[in-house]
Every structure is written in structure tokens, then in C-alpha cells.
Ligand SMILES: *[C@@H]1O[C@H](CO)[C@@H](O)[C@H](O)[C@H]1NC(C)=O
């Protein structure tokens with residue numbers, strides 16, 4: 001395309017020169033028609049008209065410089081380089097014949113035609129090369145862009161796949177979490193049930209033990225009161241325990257009152273435990289106090305040892321640990337003190 005354009009420009013330029021030979025120096029093709037040698041010349045700003053021979057006579061007649069397009073006579077004139085083979089250019093007319101080659105076709109130095117070499121072709125070749133390189137770079141860029149967008153697309157697809165994968169995993173994990181929550185609740189409820197059962201069994205055992213203890217104390221009371229050791233309790237034996245007197249208004253605990261209490265004139269152990277002991281177990285006082293107290297004391301001692309739970313043991317360990325750290329701190333402090341002392345001594349012990 002560019003090549004075709006250049007060729008057509010070349011043809012046009014050539015035609016203008018060769019056709020009527022009237023191409024005016026320093027004038028572009030488009031403005032050439034404004035310079036007609038058969039007529040008077042009128043400055044472009046219309047300020048003056050004069051005979052055509054004054055055009056390019058190296059004397060500035062028009063303030064706009066239009067009468068001297070091919071010389072440096074006008075201060076603000078413009079010189080047109082045709083630059084065949086390359087692109088035309090306009091330069092300030094002050095550069096015409098100033099000894100410097102401004103146009104690639106050398107047309108600005110027309111007084112000394114040896115001065116300049118035509119570099120338009122070289123320029124064109126260089127430019128073509130530059131354009132080709134730019135074009136190639138652009139093509140590479142386009143290819144890269146395509147690749148990037150392709151890899152970008154595959155990366156995006158990868159990311160989306162990853163996101164989908166993670167979402168699935170998340171769903172799985174939340175389902176698992178839900179399962180674990182449920183089984184945790186199950187375990188907790190089972191634990192609570194077991195704990196409740198444990199408490200129930202313990203309470204049952206406690207009641208049973210209390211009942212047995214009650215019966216044991218009853219049997220002991222029976223044997224204590226059965227002073228003739230005939231395994232039968234009679235009112236006469238009961239009255240010795242004045243604390244059992246149901247009627248505190250009179251000081252006497254009579255055999256009649258004792259008989260009412262026994263609900264019979266004599267009772268054996270079984271009958272006593274079932275019918276009598278429950279009524280008197282809270283008021284009965286043993287006279288065999290010492291051995292029973294001793295036993296109670298022993299029981300208490302055993303209990304305190306049993307009551308020592310894991311917590312107490314742990315607490316003991318914690319105390320030990322604190323002691324340990326305190327020891328360490330003390331050691332640290334001692335170290336610091338020693339260091340400080342060493343520092344204080346340092347300078348004074350020097351020369
Ligand atoms: C240059 O040209 C312009 C018109 O294009 C004109 O108005 C101006 O006076 C000119 N300057 C000089 C210094 O001749």
C-alpha cells in the first residue's frame with residue numbers, strides 16, 4: 001500500500017516537472033496553480049499585486065512571504081521540498097541556501113547543487129525497514145496477546161475448577177461437621193444418662209448401707225438392752241434406758257410404758273427390729289460409748305483419706321510447679337545482680 005502511494009507521488013512529481021516545466025521553486029503541487037507566469041502575481045494576503053518576474057527574485061515584496069517561496073528573502077516564508085522517493089516537507093525559507101542540507105532531495109541548497117546528496121531513497125528504505133520491524137513487533141505482540149488470553153482463559157478455567165473443588169470439599173466438611181455434632185450430642189446425652197445411672201446406683205447403695213447400718217445399730221441396741229442375754233427383750237430390761245421414756249412429764253420410765261413401747265410383754269430380735277427399733281432409734285443412747293466413738297474416729301480418718309480426689313493431687317502438683325518457677329526466678333535475679341555488679345566493677349577496676 002505505502003509502496004503504491006509512493007510510486008503515485010513519484011509519478012505526479014515527475015509529471016509536474018516534465019509536463020509544462022513551470023513548477024515554481026519552493027512551491028508545493030497544491031499551491032502551484034497560484035503561481036501563473038502569464039499573469040501578475042498577487043500576494044496571498046491580497047495586499048499587493050505586481051508583475052510575475054518579481055516572484056523568487058530574492059527580494060521580499062509580500063509581508064506574508066508568498067512572493068519568495070524559493071528563496072530566503074522573506075523572514076517568514078515557507079520552502080517546499082518535493083523530496084521525490086520520500087515524503088515532501090516544508091521548511092522555513094530562512095534555511096534555503098544556508099549551506100545546510102535540510103531537504104533529503106537537496107532542493108533547498110539549489111545554488112550549490114554539488115553540496116547535497118539525495119538521501120530520500122535511503123531514508124525511504126530505512127523507514128520501510130522500521131515500519132516492517134514495527135509491524136513484526138506488532139504481530140508478535142498480537143500473537144503474545146492471543147497466547148496470554150488463551151493461557152489467561154485456561155488459568156481462569158483452572159481457578160474456577162479449583163473453586164468448585166474447594167466448594168465441594170467445604171460441603172463435605174460441613175456435612176462431616178454436622179455428623180460429628182450429632183454424634184457429639186449423642187455421646188453427651190449417653191454420658192448424662194450414665195452419670196444419672198451412676199448417681200442413682202450410688203444413692204441406692206447409700207440408702208441400703210444406711211438401712212443396714214440402722215439394722216446393725218438396732219441389733220447392737222437389742223443385745224445391749226438384753227441384759228440377761230436370753231435373746232428376748234422384756235419391759236423390765238427396757239426401763240433401764242431412761243432416755244427412751246416417752247412421757248417426760250414424770251421422771252419415771254415405767255414397765256407399763258415400756259410394754260406399750262414394745263407392743264408386747266416380750267419380743268425377739270426380729271420383732272424388735274421390725275416394730276420397735278424404728279420408733280426408738282433416734283432417742284436410744286448406748287452406754288457402751290467409748291468403743292463406738294473410737295470406731296467413728298477411725299471411720300472419719302479413713303473417709304478423709306478416701307475423699308482426697310484427683311483434684312487435690314493435681315493442686316499439689318501445681319503448688320510444686322509454682323515453687324519450681326519461684327526458684328528459677330530467684331536464680332535469674334541472682335544472675336542479674338551478679339551481672340550488674342560485674343558491670344559496676346568493670347570501669348573502676350580499669351586503669
Ligand atoms: C509573516 O506572515 C504573516 C502572514 O502570514 C504576517 O501577518 C506577518 O506580518 C509576517 N511577519 C513578518 C515578520 O513579516
Ligand SMILES: *[C@@H]1O[C@H](CO)[C@@H](O)[C@H](O)[C@H]1NC(C)=O
Pocket residue numbers: 214277278279281282
Ligand atoms: C430410724 O429408723 C427409720 C426406719 O427404719 C429410719 O427411716 C430412720 O432413718 C432411722 N433413724 C436413724 C437416726 O437412724
